[in-house]
Amino acid sequence: MYGTYLRLDITVHDGWRAVVRAASRKLTRRTLRDPRHRAARKRFYCQMLEYHRQSQEIVTTWRL
DSSP states (O other): OHHHHHTTOOOTTSOHHHHHHHHHHTSOHHHHHOGGGHHHHHHHHHHHHHHHHHHHHHHHHHTO
């Protein structure tokens, strides 16, 4: 999943909304609209946001 985060074409300085928008563009229309996939979408978005938070933490720690 980290590879998917790297392919979102966002910077570390982007906000959480940019992450969610970019992640939603990676999903198919069927996945976005099907209520049965709601839990999977939520897990996907949460993982992308967690990777983004970790990347921001690294930048803050190392002052990049």
